[in-house]
Structure formats: structure tokens, C-alpha cells
Amino acid sequence: MKFSVFGLGNIGLPLTCIFASIGKVIAADIDKNKVEMINKGVSPLPNEELVPELLKKYVEEKKIETTTDLEYAAKNSDVKIIIVPLVIDKNKKPDFSAIISVSEVIGRNLKKEDLVIVSTTMPIGATRNVVGKILERKSKLKAGKDFYLVYAPEQTMNPHVIKDLTENYEQIIGGVNKKSAEKAKEIYEKINKKGVIVVRNCETAELIKLSGVGLYRYVNIALAAEIAEICEKFDIDYIEVMENTNLVKFYHLHKPTIGIGGHCAPVYPYFVFNQFKDFKLLKNSIKINENLPKKSIDLIKKSVGNLKNKKIAVLGLSYRGNVKEDRFSPTYEIIKILKKEGAKIFIHDPFYTKEELENKTKAKYVQENELEKMDGVIVATDHEEYKRLDFPKNLKFVFDGKSFLDPEKITEKGIKYLAIGRLCF
Ligand SMILES: NC(=O)c1ccc[n+]([C@@H]2O[C@H](COP(=O)([O-])OP(=O)(O)OC[C@H]3O[C@@H](n4cnc5c(N)ncnc54)[C@H](O)[C@@H]3O)[C@@H](O)[C@H]2O)c1
Incomplete structure (x- = not known):
């Protein structure tokens, strides 16, 4: 099985190492300097646990190939993982530009039976309605029938991403349909010792990710600030x-x-x-x-x-x-x-x-x-x-x-x- 990972940042690079433990990975990023560094086996994340040594090993063994040619990565892989950033713009609206451009590249190169995994944190419905729609439009294939599409959030923080994603937390998977989720489950079972949990659909998986850091932690920080006001009086x-x-x-x-x-x-x-x-x-x-x-x-x-x-x-x-x-x-x-x-x-x-x-x-x-x-x-x-x-x-x-x-x-x-x-x- 050939993987491609789009976005080699704080999470994408450790993810690349994880997938390289079970297959060949074409790792793609628009940052030329980063790509050159990784191709030499040098980690742009020197403090990320396990990454420098694993990256060096997998590059030497030719299990990881890094490129700025996103079309090449999409064309020559069966499982495509999207982990580019999605942040907010000046008006606090989600800026989908990286997600859209990567989805277009993947869509143009999509084959029947391919699996697309979205791991970037997304607003609810974006896997199906943003990524899925672009993939279908560009490939003329049907999500869930001709190709498979899931949302698989990364519950982690630097500098222990590999440990979190392979042994500390279960991998949550939500598909656009059951078959998509099952396809992804088969893969994640090989890399996550803690286990894989398939939830009802990709929207559920999106909300699980948002509910943690985006809602629970966020409103509790505000609660602390309000109780602190009482203390100050x-x-x-x-x-x-x-x-x-x-x-x-x-x-x-x-x-x-x-x-x-x-x-x-x-x-x-x-x-x-x-x-x-x-x-x-x-x-x-x-x-x-x-x-x-x-x-x-x-x-x-x-x-x-x-x-x-x-x-x-x-x-x-x-x-x-x-x-x-x-x-x-x-x-x-x-x-x-x-x-x-x-x-x-x-x-x-x-x-x-x-x-x-x-x-x-x-x-x-x-x-x-x-x-x-x-x-x-x-x-x-x-x-x-x-x-x-x-x-x-x-x-x-x-x-x-x-x-x-x-x-x-x-x-x-x-x-x-x-x-x-x-x-x-
Ligand atoms: N950092 C965290 O703690 C964390 C934890 C869990 C989940 N996540 C999720 O991971 C996503 C990525 O986070 P990160 O910390 O790895 O980001 P990052 O900024 O460290 O890295 C993003 C990488 O994507 C590349 N990129 C940008 N646009 C691209 C494009 N169009 N095509 C290809 N590559 C492109 C950048 O060059 C960069 O190397 C986040 O949006 C978030 O949803 C992050």
C-alpha cells in the first residue's frame, strides 16, 4: 500500500513516520526548504520525540520520499492523508485555501478504490461538503462508492505526537459511509496499539475533535477567569x-x-x-x-x-x-x-x-x-x-x-x- 501525506508540519511529519512503519510514503509540502531537509534525512522538528531518528532511518531505507510535486504524490499513492493547516482569517472565518488546493490536486489524481483521510481539524460537515465535493467534482467519482473518504482527528500535542497517535489515545474514525470507515480502520489498526473507534459518521468525528480543545477546554478557561474575579474581590x-x-x-x-x-x-x-x-x-x-x-x-x-x-x-x-x-x-x-x-x-x-x-x-x-x-x-x-x-x-x-x-x-x-x-x- 502506498501512502501520501500532504502537509509536513508539527503533526504531518510525525504522521509520515508512523505511516512509513507500514508502507511507502510520498510526503508532500509546498515548503521547498523543508522538503530538501527531509530528503536528506534531517528533521525540521529536532525536538519532536522519535521523529529525528525515525525520519533518518526511513529516508535511508527509501520508505519516505519527499516532494513539492503534489500531483506526483497524489498520483502515485492509494491512501492520501490531508494534514495541512486550517486557521481563521482576519474576520475570524475559516480559511480553507490550503484544504481546497490539496483537495483539488488529490481530486485530479483520484482512482477507484483510493482512500482519502482528512486529519486537519475542520468545522462540522467540512469533510463531506468541502473536501468530498471537490474530490467528486475533480475526479467524477462518487465518495463512499468509487473512492473512500474519512475524517480521522489527531488527538495530540507536540512533542509526543508519535506516542499519542500510536499508543496513548484510540484513533477515532468517522466515514462518509460505513465502507469508508472500515477501509480506514484496517489501516489504523496496524499503527494504533490502543485501538480504533469507528463513530457514526465524519460529522461526529469532527465534533469529537472540536469538543475537546475547542469547546470543553475553552469554556473552562473562561470559567476559571470568572471564578478568579470572585477571588480578586x-x-x-x-x-x-x-x-x-x-x-x-x-x-x-x-x-x-x-x-x-x-x-x-x-x-x-x-x-x-x-x-x-x-x-x-x-x-x-x-x-x-x-x-x-x-x-x-x-x-x-x-x-x-x-x-x-x-x-x-x-x-x-x-x-x-x-x-x-x-x-x-x-x-x-x-x-x-x-x-x-x-x-x-x-x-x-x-x-x-x-x-x-x-x-x-x-x-x-x-x-x-x-x-x-x-x-x-x-x-x-x-x-x-x-x-x-x-x-x-x-x-x-x-x-x-x-x-x-x-x-x-x-x-x-x-x-x-x-x-x-x-x-x-
Ligand atoms: N499542532 C498541533 O498541536 C495539532 C494537534 C492536533 C491536530 N492538529 C491539526 O493539524 C493541522 C496541521 O497542524 P500542524 O501543526 O502540523 O501545522 P504546521 O503549520 O506545523 O504545518 C503545516 C504544513 O503544511 C504545509 N502546507 C501549507 N499549505 C499547503 C498546501 N497547500 N499544500 C501542501 N502543504 C501545505 C506547510 O508548508 C507546513 O509545512 C492543524 O490545522 C490541526 O488541525 C494540530
């Missing part, structure tokens, strides 16, 4: 409330945060909201969550006063700890607000070079050992390294954007500790 520490509430196994309060980033959590709620404008809980959650960076700066201002001409170091560009990923990072919004306040902004992140940080944020780079020159510090990312920081005494405040620092270690130096829902310190 009394002498209550949100984290103490959270930890003790969560002693009961049915409850899982989330931590409050400075903002939501990455190309999943801030994006998927809009896939649902665009289709279901009456979803009031989601509408309010979007309002609450998108205001988190501003709320954070307001808390600082309320506590230490005007930020004009204050030297403030923002620690962390990544949207979450211990990874290099800044798409939709709340740090960008924090910097924008600080600029409006007239603050002098400095930036640090151990995962980025000085040049990368300065180019991306237009703020000045600061080293960890230069923090004594600052008036205050905003720790925006929960990088492990920041836990070990010894903050200099002269700082007026440390804002703990992810509530992961020890407040006592900061307050005992006479520095004000600030965090959402934790004004009691």
Missing part, C-alpha cells in the same frame, strides 16, 4: 480554591491564564461559533478569553499604577511552556497593550534567539541576568526555566501569567506578586 487565592475543588474526581477547574494561544485553542471555537451563533456560552467565553491579556495589564495597573516609561520585561513568547511555538501567542497582545500604555518593553524566551525575538515583537531583548534593570516582570509563558529564576529585589512586581511560580519566594523579597485570581498575596 475577597481574600481568596484561586489556586487554593482550584486544588481543593479538584480533590473530588468529577471536577476539573482549570488554571487562570494571561491568554490563550497556539493555532488550536483560539481558532476552533470560531469554527463552531460561525456555524452556531446562538451558542451563548461559547459567545461569552470568547469575550472573556480574548480579554484576558487586557485584564492582566489592568490588574497590574490597579496594583502598581501607571505604566508610562516603566521598564517591563515580558518573559516568554511561546504560547505554552517548554515549546517553541508563538502562533496566536498572547504575548503579542500583551506587548501591544504595553506599547499603548507607554511602557518600555523588553522580551526574553530561552527557545528563541535575540534576533528572532526582536524581529517578531519589535521589543528589546533582555537577558535573565539583566532583570535588575527592570521595574517589573510579566512571566507570560510557563517555561520550566522560569521556575528557577531568582528575581532581583528591586522589582516592583512580578506578574505570574500562568500561576506557576511560588508567590512566597517572590513576596519574601519585598516584590509584589500578581496573578489573575491571586491578588491576596
Whole structure:
């Protein structure tokens, strides 16, 4: 069986390695540099577990061939996996351009009995109505009858994608019909030790994916922010409330945060909201969550006063700890607000070079050992390294954007500790 994978990013590249364990893979991407690197057996994801060594091995064994020629990949494979990005545009509408262009290529080269697997997170109905319709129009074949089409979401996060997709979580599959799902099940049973679950249809599988990170996690972050507001009005520490509430196994309060980033959590709620404008809980959650960076700066201002001409170091560009990923990072919004306040902004992140940080944020780079020159510090990312920081005494405040620092270690130096829902310190 010959596979092709379209989109060799954070998920597509590990997926390529997974499929190479059971067959030959033509891996296709529009990024020439990436393709050249992979063809030399070098991983563009050096920190992704298992990928660098597996990629090298499979390229040497000629199990993975990488190309920018998408037509070639589509033509010379029987199973085609789509894992290109789908994000939102300026108007918060899904931007299907990559999905459409890949579907057109596959459609032009589709043969009877081929299987198309969509793994990109999609709005409900998009597998059947966007990808399926394009494939049928371009190939003149019928989905579910002449060729097979399924949605197979990837329930994972870097840097442990291979483990997640082969042993940590069951593979969910939803087909445009039963036969499609059965075809895909036969393949995934060979790669997923945890098992394969076939659900009613592709729409069900799409909603399963969206319900996790796009809805459950998203509205719970908003709930945390609302409970945090109560804490701020009394002498209550949100984290103490959270930890003790969560002693009961049915409850899982989330931590409050400075903002939501990455190309999943801030994006998927809009896939649902665009289709279901009456979803009031989601509408309010979007309002609450998108205001988190501003709320954070307001808390600082309320506590230490005007930020004009204050030297403030923002620690962390990544949207979450211990990874290099800044798409939709709340740090960008924090910097924008600080600029409006007239603050002098400095930036640090151990995962980025000085040049990368300065180019991306237009703020000045600061080293960890230069923090004594600052008036205050905003720790925006929960990088492990920041836990070990010894903050200099002269700082007026440390804002703990992810509530992961020890407040006592900061307050005992006479520095004000600030965090959402934790004004009691
Ligand atoms: N990153 C995650 O944590 C995660 C987790 C689960 C699911 N997903 C899903 O995986 C999808 C891809 O995410 P990612 O993190 O791998 O993205 P990514 O941005 O890391 O990589 C996307 C790749 O697709 C390529 N690409 C873009 N347009 C293309 C086109 N028209 N033809 C061929 N290649 C094209 C890009 O060059 C890039 O290499 C997401 O949209 C999401 O739905 C992501």
C-alpha cells in the first residue's frame, strides 16, 4: 500500500513516520526548504520525540520520499492523508485555501478504490461538503462508492505526537459511509496499539475533535477567569480554591491564564461559533478569553499604577511552556497593550534567539541576568526555566501569567506578586 501525506508540519511529519512503519510514503509540502531537509534525512522538528531518528532511518531505507510535486504524490499513492493547516482569517472565518488546493490536486489524481483521510481539524460537515465535493467534482467519482473518504482527528500535542497517535489515545474514525470507515480502520489498526473507534459518521468525528480543545477546554478557561474575579474581590487565592475543588474526581477547574494561544485553542471555537451563533456560552467565553491579556495589564495597573516609561520585561513568547511555538501567542497582545500604555518593553524566551525575538515583537531583548534593570516582570509563558529564576529585589512586581511560580519566594523579597485570581498575596 502506498501512502501520501500532504502537509509536513508539527503533526504531518510525525504522521509520515508512523505511516512509513507500514508502507511507502510520498510526503508532500509546498515548503521547498523543508522538503530538501527531509530528503536528506534531517528533521525540521529536532525536538519532536522519535521523529529525528525515525525520519533518518526511513529516508535511508527509501520508505519516505519527499516532494513539492503534489500531483506526483497524489498520483502515485492509494491512501492520501490531508494534514495541512486550517486557521481563521482576519474576520475570524475559516480559511480553507490550503484544504481546497490539496483537495483539488488529490481530486485530479483520484482512482477507484483510493482512500482519502482528512486529519486537519475542520468545522462540522467540512469533510463531506468541502473536501468530498471537490474530490467528486475533480475526479467524477462518487465518495463512499468509487473512492473512500474519512475524517480521522489527531488527538495530540507536540512533542509526543508519535506516542499519542500510536499508543496513548484510540484513533477515532468517522466515514462518509460505513465502507469508508472500515477501509480506514484496517489501516489504523496496524499503527494504533490502543485501538480504533469507528463513530457514526465524519460529522461526529469532527465534533469529537472540536469538543475537546475547542469547546470543553475553552469554556473552562473562561470559567476559571470568572471564578478568579470572585477571588480578586475577597481574600481568596484561586489556586487554593482550584486544588481543593479538584480533590473530588468529577471536577476539573482549570488554571487562570494571561491568554490563550497556539493555532488550536483560539481558532476552533470560531469554527463552531460561525456555524452556531446562538451558542451563548461559547459567545461569552470568547469575550472573556480574548480579554484576558487586557485584564492582566489592568490588574497590574490597579496594583502598581501607571505604566508610562516603566521598564517591563515580558518573559516568554511561546504560547505554552517548554515549546517553541508563538502562533496566536498572547504575548503579542500583551506587548501591544504595553506599547499603548507607554511602557518600555523588553522580551526574553530561552527557545528563541535575540534576533528572532526582536524581529517578531519589535521589543528589546533582555537577558535573565539583566532583570535588575527592570521595574517589573510579566512571566507570560510557563517555561520550566522560569521556575528557577531568582528575581532581583528591586522589582516592583512580578506578574505570574500562568500561576506557576511560588508567590512566597517572590513576596519574601519585598516584590509584589500578581496573578489573575491571586491578588491576596
Ligand atoms: N499542532 C498541533 O498541536 C495539532 C494537534 C492536533 C491536530 N492538529 C491539526 O493539524 C493541522 C496541521 O497542524 P500542524 O501543526 O502540523 O501545522 P504546521 O503549520 O506545523 O504545518 C503545516 C504544513 O503544511 C504545509 N502546507 C501549507 N499549505 C499547503 C498546501 N497547500 N499544500 C501542501 N502543504 C501545505 C506547510 O508548508 C507546513 O509545512 C492543524 O490545522 C490541526 O488541525 C494540530
